[in-house]
Amino acid sequence: MGRHTLEYPKTKDNTVRRHNERAIYALETIHRLINSSQLLDVSFNPPDSPFPVILPMIGQMGSFDRPSADLGDPMDLYLHGYVSSRMMNVARATDKDKPEGGDKQQGLPVCIAASHVDALILATSAFNHSYNYRSVVLFGYATLVEDEAEKMYAMEIITNGVVHDRWKTSRQPPTKAEMQSTSILKVSITSGSAKFRDGGVSDDKHDLQNEEAQNSVWTGVLPVFSSIGEPLPTTYNKVEVPANVTNFIKDYNNENKEYVLSAVKK
Amino acid sequence: MGRHTLEYPKTKDNTVRRHNERAIYALETIHRLINSSQLLDVSFNPPDSPFPVILPMIGQMGSFDRPSADLGDPMDLYLHGYVSSRMMNVARATDKDKPEGGDKQQGLPVCIAASHVDALILATSAFNHSYNYRSVVLFGYATLVEDEAEKMYAMEIITNGVVHDRWKTSRQPPTKAEMQSTSILKVSITSGSAKFRDGGVSDDKHDLQNEEAQNSVWTGVLPVFSSIGEPLPTTYNKVEVPANVTNFIKDYNNENKEYVLSAVKK
Known part of the structure; x- marks a missing residue:
């Protein structure tokens, strides 16, 4: 209320050049995606x-x-990986490689990306084909999380990111072996951006006036849905599907369907 | 028939270290994904x-x-991008930056990745949660395609990759302006690998014997489906939905559903 929307500063890394009218720099949109x-x-x-x-x-x-902190505030990105993986080794080496008596190095430079395809856009010309999509990119420096409490915090939000409230509805507390075998990377974010494409087909004028093409080429949108099906319990499961799982599935399916269909109409 | 299955050689870049029993190096599997x-x-x-x-x-x-060439043979990867984008500029610069009288440089080093999430695996312990997934990574050197016929070939296979047979059922031929404003990168592949996870929940023995946990934690699989909905024609479309689009939607939906459900049972 009354607060300004925070945006990532535009740098040479995160500035969207092609179709920059589709660019979004708001922290909240980027973090939510x-x-x-x-x-x-x-x-x-x-x-x-x-x-x-x-x-x-x-x-x-x-x-x-x-x-x-809420999604519109500056935040870190916590990533779940494995001690044995090459990335962790590099992050750890970078982490230790601090100058004599100097500050800790800032970490391993990383780029993080994710995309959702929401629709296939079939235009008259192959060259005007497109997708409706939401994509996001972040840049930052990754370090290994050493603090046990912070590792636990990260595991909790990451598990709840898979299914809402899953952390506390799974077996607690974690064992020592589980905590030891788990590595978490924390990325201190330097910049980021998102790019959304919505709407329908965007045909060139000369194609719209090309009667032969309009009489032979089907034009339109094929919506792409992601959905979660009926839960398949293990053979040894003794528990009813809990409300957090049922609600998660309902919300996931509704939100995806509504977004995809509303985006086409924009 | 009788031919050996070609595999990418294992290098330090493409070798799967964690859960290497899930690794696949066969060209056909990687290219298909x-x-x-x-x-x-x-x-x-x-x-x-x-x-x-x-x-x-x-x-x-x-x-x-x-x-x-079929999918099991050595192939190049063709990528569709934009002249103005930063990557194209770098690829072009690398391309021109050949030594005096020497060979053309090999191009811009790139890594290409793609993943499908097929199911969320909810185990007793948060630490045994997983996904069923199919992921693939390729490494290679990217150069700009200059030859017009090769650019046309690439646009055709890329368009048909969106919807089977879409190239010849869209307005043909491309205009000069379309060809000029389109840039294609060709990646000469040096190595690649894929990693698949299938099956159900994999719980630790001590969790299976933990009566309290088994009486309170729901365990099972949430299948994740990708599907294409009813085609939404443009307001000016005059054509029936063609068979290649109808068949593409049917195949996409059936193949995805069948794979996801059969993978859980493995």
Whole structure:
């Protein structure tokens, strides 16, 4: 109320150049899209290869120091991965590699991306085909979380990001072995942006006036839905499907369907 | 028939370390997954930033020199992008930056990734939660396609990758302006791998024997489906939904549903 909407500053990394009318820099929109993405693609540069490497990971925005932060506030990104993976090793090496008596280094430079495809847009010309989509990109420095309480906080928000309230409705507390075998990366965000495409077909004038084309080419939108089906319990499950799971499925299916169909009409 | 299955050689870039029993190196599996991905995340290093950049792009595997190549053969990846984008500029610069009298440089090092989430796996412990998924990664060198015929070939396979047979059922031929404003990147692949997770919940023994946990935690699988809805024609469309679109929707929906449900049972 009365507060300004925070936006990520435009840098050479995050500035959307093509179709910049579709660009969004608002923290809230970007953070919400990250949190609703089942997988995030995380890119980093290993020290021994010409290629950047992309790993799919699970993550959520959070603020351990200020847990009351909302999605419109500056936040960190917590990523779940594995001690043995190459990325963790690089992040740990970077972390330790601090100058004599100097400050801790800022971490491993990473780029994080996620996209939802909402519709296939079939235009008269192949070159005007498009997708409705929501995509997001973040840039920042990743470090390994060492603090046990912060690791626990990250595991809780990441688990709840998969299914709302799943953390406290799963077996608690975590065992020592579980905590030890789990590594969490914390990304301190430097910039980010999102890009949304909505609406219907956008045909060129000369194609609309091309009678032969209009009499032969079907034009329109094919909506793409993501949905969650009936829960399939394990053979040994003894519990009714809990309300948080039922509600999660209902909300997931409704929100996706409504967004996809409303986006076409924009 | 009688031919060996080709596999990408394991390098330090593409070797799957964590859960290596889930790794797949067969060209056919990897290429098929790329071709069925609506978006590919492409990562590269711009010359003026510490961060790798990820751009979502559309692409298909192909072989312009040997169009009869099948998915099990060595192939190139064709990516559709924009002249104005940062990546294209870098690829073009790299392309021109050849040594005096020497060979053309090999191009811009890129990593390409795509993932499908097929199910959410809810275990007794939060730490045994997982996804069923299919993910793929490719590494290679990207160059701009200059040859008009090769650009046309790439546009055709990329358009048909969105909806089977869409190229020839859209307005033909492309205009000069369309061809000029379109840039295609060709990635010469050096290595790749895929990783699949299927099956159901995998609980630890101590959780299965924990009566309190088994009496309170719901365990099971939530299948995630991707589906295409009823086609929504433009207001000016004059054509019946063509068979290739109808069949594409039916195949897309059936194949996705069947895969997701059969993967859970593995």
